Amino acid sequence: MDYRVNLAARMLANKRGSLIGAVLAVSIGILVIHVNFVIFQGIYDAIIRDMTDYRFGDIFVSHEEEATIERSHVVYTNWFERVPLVQSATPRLSGSADIEFRSMGEFHEEYDVPVVGVEPVSDIQASKIHTTISDGQYVYARNSIVVGETVAEDLGGVRVGDNLKLIMTNQGGEENSKRFVVTGISKTAGGQGFDTSVIVHIDTLRSLVDRPNESNSIFVKLNEKNPAAALEIRKQFLAAYANDDLKAQTIEEAAEATLKGFRSGIAMINLIGYFGMGSSAFAIVTIQMMLVNSKTREIGVMRAIGAKRKDILMVFILQGMIIGAIGAGAGTGIGLAYTTYAKETNMQFQGSLALEVNYNWSKIAETALLAFFLAILAAIYPSYRATKLQPVEAMRNV
């Protein structure tokens, strides 16, 4: 082994406190970035996941200009369902209603509650909103209604089996009303579902607003997450119905408005993480300066017996590399342990949405490498200072 490597390693091994301090600084810097990634990228991906599952699917078709698609959805859903990669396609229609509820003699009323019309059979295939029913079951009959938990509370505590009256205004401005039986209460962690809406059968909603056969959107679900396939299927779909003035968005496009602000938030948090790493570099500078200052006589001796400035430089830069390597290894190891823990336990915070945890290997490698090089960079100044020590230091008789 090269004597400089040997010396660098021995010096560190014999200054265990300094070594541990510097390694901790590096690994904590990495850990902060891992934890940030798990939490904030996890929330971001969880929002995409929930929006895909509940609101948009992998491809979301709507009219380019109008609020509704007049042509029967059957044409489109049939087209999609012939594509092997597509699991299911389902129409949705939305509107808003005033809701009246009477319970134990008390009268409750809510205005302009969003109403989502679904086709239960295909919706269960395409969307996961039916899994959010915390009590009761999903829409199954023309007069059944699923009430979002927030709405249920606002109406004074709606329960399964209760009766509700919905009053809606049709295209001509006339009011239509209908009584429903509550079959389920829907609740999602994080609220990306329909907690503030009610869900009814699409045909019931169509007749209430006098829009037979119409829908707002087609929700398309692929067999598995596959953004490239989504883009290709979308392209073919738009080509097949080029004259229908339709718009088809991937989940990333459909959710863009929600996600945009979030992304800059993540960028900000990452920046803070990198600042953390930067300050760990300063910790290394300080620790290594102390090491250099405690080794002035040894450095003088080495110089006296012929070590060149660049040999001294090398010894201390090598220490930076050792610190960086151990720190990057330890930090990445602990970071991965945390990530695995978060993934296996479906980590969530106080009942909010469960994080969608993924291993981003390129980012993990990038972070480790960055920390490693930062440690070397941090070693440059102390190492340079060490080369400035004079060989006469060895002669000091104190």
Add this chain to the structure above:
Amino acid sequence: MSDIVLELQNVSRIFGEGDTQVKALDDVSFKIKRGEFVLIVGSSGSGKSTLLNMIGLLDKPTFGKVILDGKETTTLKDGQVSQYRNEKLGFVFQFANLLPDLTVLENVMLPQQIQGISEDIRQNATDLLIKVGLEDQINKRSNKISGGQAQRAAIARGLVNRPTVVLADEPTGNLDSVTAGKVVKLAKTMAKELNQTFIIVTHDKHQFPDVDRIITIKDGKSYEEENTMEITV
């Protein structure tokens, strides 16, 4: 090859400036031949260490020349000076100054490693350690041996590159008189066996009987006290 291994020509070393100026060495000249065992003596503050630092290329004279192995050294660059120190000089310090992070053997191997030699370095170092009587201490950490043992190891380290001159500044200054006596004896045995030039600074010349020459320093000037060889050319 000339017999003169070291020559100082009108060397002066001045520290500081103006009123606080100290002339630590004042126009010192002498020559030293191969194999000589030389003592530099003088009272405290007389300039002995300063002189040794000049010879050891650890510091440069304000005026004058230091010629080592026929080469004028005061104009050399830092890297060349380091190489000269490594190849032509051996150092023995007052406090042994072994590197505490390394073993005794590694300390003795170090000058060869710095030189970039890779062959037989372990063997050379081991041989020398046996010669100085440290065969039992070879693999100990160098801060785990006694002062006398450390000074023996330091002598081995000073000798391992077969330098032109071995320099020692108060090598016994930190040892009790019995141990000091042993170290002195070792140095003299080595000098004789290897025909090795030694220059030793001491304030106690009685510790070193029968040396070839004694140079006395007083107020920065040198005087040849006991002159057994011709020094003026």
